[in-house]
Amino acid sequence: MNDIEINSVTKRFEDTLAVNDISMNVAKGELFGLLGPNGAGKSTLTKMISGILNPTSGTIKVGNYDIQKDSMKVKELLGVVPQDIVLYDYLNAKENLSFYGRLYGLSGKKLKERINELLKFTQLDKKAVKRHVSTYSGGMKRRVNIAAALLHEPQVILLDEPTAGLDPQNKHALWEIIQSLKSQGKTIVLTTHMMEEAEELCSKIAIMDQGKIIALGSPSELVKKIKLENTITLVPDKTSARLIEEIKSISGVKNAYTAQDENEKTETIKVITDNPDDILSDVVASTVNNGTKVLSVQLSRVTLEDVFITLTGRSLRE
Amino acid sequence: MKVKRAINQVAAVAKTDFLGVLRNKTAIFFTLLFPLFFIVIIGFTFGQSGTTETSSIVVGVVNLDGELIAVNATNSINGTIGDLLVEALESANFTIYGYDDYGDRDTNGTAAYAISRGDIDAIMVIPANFTETLSFQYTDNLGAQVATQSHLQLHVDPTDTTGALITQQSILGFTSAFVKQYQQVAIQQVPADMQSYIQVLADPITVLVSDAEVTEEELQWIDYMVPGTLGLVLLWSGLNHASMTIATERTKGTFQRMIIAPVSPTIVLLGKFISNLTLVYMSGFVMLVSGVLLFQVNLYWNIPVIILAMFLGSLSAIGIGLIISSVTKNEEAANSIAVIISVPLQFFIGAFFPLTMMPEAAQVFGEALPFTKLVNIMKDVMTRNLPFDAVIPELLYLTVSGIILFSLGTIAYRIALKRL
Ligand SMILES: Nc1ncnc2c1ncn2[C@@H]1O[C@H](COP(=O)(O)OP(=O)(O)OP(=O)(O)O)[C@@H](O)[C@H]1O
Ligand SMILES: [Mg+2]
Numbered sequence: 001m002n003d004i005e006i007n008s009v010t011k012r013f014e015d016t017l018a019v020n021d022i023s024m025n026v027a028k029g030e031l032f033g034l035l036g037p038n039g040a041g042k043s044t045l046t047k048m049i050s051g052i053l054n055p056t057s058g059t060i061k062v063g064n065y066d067i068q069k070d071s072m073k074v075k076e077l078l079g080v081v082p083q084d085i086v087l088y089d090y091l092n093a094k095e096n097l098s099f100y101g102r103l104y105g106l107s108g109k110k111l112k113e114r115i116n117e118l119l120k121f122t123q124l125d126k127k128a129v130k131r132h133v134s135t136y137s138g139g140m141k142r143r144v145n146i147a148a149a150l151l152h153e154p155q156v157i158l159l160d161e162p163t164a165g166l167d168p169q170n171k172h173a174l175w176e177i178i179q180s181l182k183s184q185g186k187t188i189v190l191t192t193h194m195m196e197e198a199e200e201l202c203s204k205i206a207i208m209d210q211g212k213i214i215a216l217g218s219p220s221e222l223v224k225k226i227k228l229e230n231t232i233t234l235v236p237d238k239t240s241a242r243l244i245e246e247i248k249s250i251s252g253v254k255n256a257y258t259a260q261d262e263n264e265k266t267e268t269i270k271v272i273t274d275n276p277d278d279i280l281s282d283v284v285a286s287t288v289n290n291g292t293k294v295l296s297v298q299l300s301r302v303t304l305e306d307v308f309i310t311l312t313g314r315s316l317r318e
Numbered sequence: 319m320k321v322k323r324a325i326n327q328v329a330a331v332a333k334t335d336f337l338g339v340l341r342n343k344t345a346i347f348f349t350l351l352f353p354l355f356f357i358v359i360i361g362f363t364f365g366q367s368g369t370t371e372t373s374s375i376v377v378g379v380v381n382l383d384g385e386l387i388a389v390n391a392t393n394s395i396n397g398t399i400g401d402l403l404v405e406a407l408e409s410a411n412f413t414i415y416g417y418d419d420y421g422d423r424d425t426n427g428t429a430a431y432a433i434s435r436g437d438i439d440a441i442m443v444i445p446a447n448f449t450e451t452l453s454f455q456y457t458d459n460l461g462a463q464v465a466t467q468s469h470l471q472l473h474v475d476p477t478d479t480t481g482a483l484i485t486q487q488s489i490l491g492f493t494s495a496f497v498k499q500y501q502q503v504a505i506q507q508v509p510a511d512m513q514s515y516i517q518v519l520a521d522p523i524t525v526l527v528s529d530a531e532v533t534e535e536e537l538q539w540i541d542y543m544v545p546g547t548l549g550l551v552l553l554w555s556g557l558n559h560a561s562m563t564i565a566t567e568r569t570k571g572t573f574q575r576m577i578i579a580p581v582s583p584t585i586v587l588l589g590k591f592i593s594n595l596t597l598v599y600m601s602g603f604v605m606l607v608s609g610v611l612l613f614q615v616n617l618y619w620n621i622p623v624i625i626l627a628m629f630l631g632s633l634s635a636i637g638i639g640l641i642i643s644s645v646t647k648n649e650e651a652a653n654s655i656a657v658i659i660s661v662p663l664q665f666f667i668g669a670f671f672p673l674t675m676m677p678e679a680a681q682v683f684g685e686a687l688p689f690t691k692l693v694n695i696m697k698d699v700m701t702r703n704l705p706f707d708a709v710i711p712e713l714l715y716l717t718v719s720g721i722i723l724f725s726l727g728t729i730a731y732r733i734a735l736k737r738l
Contacts, residue, residue, distance in 0.1 A: 050578050051577070051578060052574045052577070052578060054736070072580045072582075075578065075579060075580035076580050078578070080575075080578045082571060082574070082575060084571055086570065086571040086572055086574070086575045087572070088334060088337075088338070088572060090337060090338055090341040090342060091334065091337060091341075095334075095337075098330075099330050099333075099334050100575075100579065102326050102327060102329070102330035103327055103330060103331075103576065103579035103580075103581050104579055104580065105323045105326070105327070105580070107322075107323075107326050132341070148575075
């Protein structure tokens with residue numbers, strides 16, 4: 001069953017075609033990644049799902065409700081974390097959460113419980129909870145920004161670049177939270193332009209560029225789609241045909257060959273494999289056993305970045 | 319349940335909006351402290367009374383009355399009545415500086431020099447024959463009294479026209495009363511059966527001035543100003559604030575986030591309205607209370623009419639604010655438009671000075687404004703103590719304009735929702 005169904009949706013702003021005829025589904029319980037460079041149309045698509053923007057054409061269903069015909073039902077189901085921090089900076093964290101909770105119809109004891117739970121989630125200390133949001137650090141604001149979308153325990157959560165501007169520690173903490181939401185069976189659409197984030201978290205990814213989805217699938221499917229492979233590059237002091245044959249015979253090695261390093265005019269050995277981490281030590285060991293010294297080893301995995309570059313000829317973050 | 323939920327949502331929107339004002343120093347200043355500040359200025363400028371205090375009028379007196387003057391070959395240095403006039407001026411609270419000489423503007427120490435430098439407001443020259451004339455000392459060769467005239471001269475500072483007028487009026491009023499005393503004495507000298515004729519000749523027409531019976535209490539200018547300030551409250555706390563709320567929230571994105579929630583646009587509007595109305599009442603309350611505490615204004619407190627009229631007036635003010643808030647792109651634009659509209663409007667609603675002082679076209683425009691109607695209602699009930707039915711036509715006008723403007727505001731708001 002799908003929690004989100006997007007059907008030929010287009011959004012045009014005056015002269016920009018921000019979203020160009022996109023169709024895609026997000027299954028219930030899926031952690032779906034929308035990956036794309038700046039201006040790809042990710043936020044525009046999320047804003048249409050959340051009802052802030054109306055599509056120029058096409059239809060969107062959330063939980064089987066049409067977002068325009070049954071907008072109130074859809075709004076109950078959705079929890080939306082905007083890309084920018086959207087909080088009342090003259091209110092403290094608790095007051096902000098209370099405001100959004102009440103908008104979603106929470107009141108009394110239930111509201112208090114939810115606020116307390118989410119205050120724990122924000123990891124703010126007691127003093128900070130009582131200070132106005134304007135005094136918070138970027139990370140504190142981000143966490144409250146997310147918490148404000150979760151008060152009513154939404155089934156479908158839209159997260160627009162939730163980790164933007166967070167340090168690695170906070171980022172990982174947030175990833176854990178996102179994973180725990182997924183484990184509660186929530187359907188999550190995560191927008192990002194960081195491929196590590198999409199790779200780490202998402203079970204399915206749509207790569208967007210210039211308003212279109214240019215690739216859709218699980219991270220491994222996407223990697224397979226492009227004909228790049230994981231490579232181990234060895235720089236030995238000398239090479240021999242026998243060494244190449246020996247490396248080829250290691251299980252897991254798909255191919256091995258010598259190549260000329262363009263800059264340094266030295267010979268290198270390229271080893272093609274599906275799982276470079278597992279066989280790296282075998283490759284190095286057999287080279288050394290052959291009586292060859294290993295001057296350096298380089299390991300290159302095919303990433304979503306490579307997928308993006310292959311598909312568009314441009315880099316993700318520029 | 320639905321109703322309870324809606325009330326909860328409206329309350330949340332209203333509270334958040336209201337805290338936005340309470341916790342914003344600039345907003346607090348403009349909605350609460352600025353009115354206070356304003357009333358203090360008005361109070362101290364015009365508060366004392368409708369007429370000018372005579373003590374603030376500085377009169378330079380050149381009393382020549384004591385000087386030697388020949389009365390039909392008899393030298394007289396009789397100056398008693400001139401001195402009396404000066405004393406009377408002093409006791410009427412005028413501030414008196416004495417000078418020996420009228421002089422000229424270039425000679426330090428003379429009256430003309432002082433007035434040219436603004437040290438005094440007027441110069442009164444009491445002529446040398448003042449006492450002689452008023453005490454009938456002039457006789458002909460046969461010893462019969464001869465009526466002569468004595469000319470008091472009054473010079474006022476022409477550079478300050480209104481000031482000069484006030485000064486002139488005050489001194490003339492005082493002097494004529496003083497002279498009248500002596501007129502009576504002169505008339506006593508005439509045979510009794512002639513006195514009434516002489517009286518008529520001396521004063522062929524007299525004008526009796528008194529205040530009509532409009533109020534039972536004696537009113538000061540500040541008493542008229544305070545009800546008028548409620549019209550300003552509508553412009554500042556109503557129109558200005560309403561034009562900012564949605565524009566600000568849209569700029570910050572909180573408006574978008576609010577409508578992501580399952581809350582109808584009407585509920586948001588209602589919450590905003592309630593917060594804004596509270597602000598209007600609060601600011602009006604501050605105005606009235608400070609008027610009472612600082613200046614002891616003397617007003618009639620027809621609370622139901624005050625509350626009703628403020629509510630109806632707020633519909634118009636907030637309606638205009640909503641239109642501004644909806645058609646503008648961002649906070650700054652909304653603010654500038656609100657200022658451009660509300661600042662000039664202040665002068666057309668009869669709060670600072672009566673509309674009748676304005677050109678015809680401006681009066682017609684001013685009279686059409688709902689805020690003017692509110693000011694009129696407030697003056698009617700608070701200073702004239704008119705009953706409810708006397709202000710019904712103006713309340714109806716406020717109702718109709720409130721409904722029209724607020725509906726237009728709602729339409730503009732709905733349109734704005736579509737183009738976030
Ligand atoms: N309200 C708007 N009016 C006009 N153009 C807009 C508007 N919102 C977005 N756009 C344009 O639509 C395109 C897509 O923008 P969008 O914000 O969806 O990109 P994004 O993928 O979220 O980028 P980022 O990673 O920078 O957040 C951009 O060219 C942007 O300039
Ligand atoms: Mg974006």
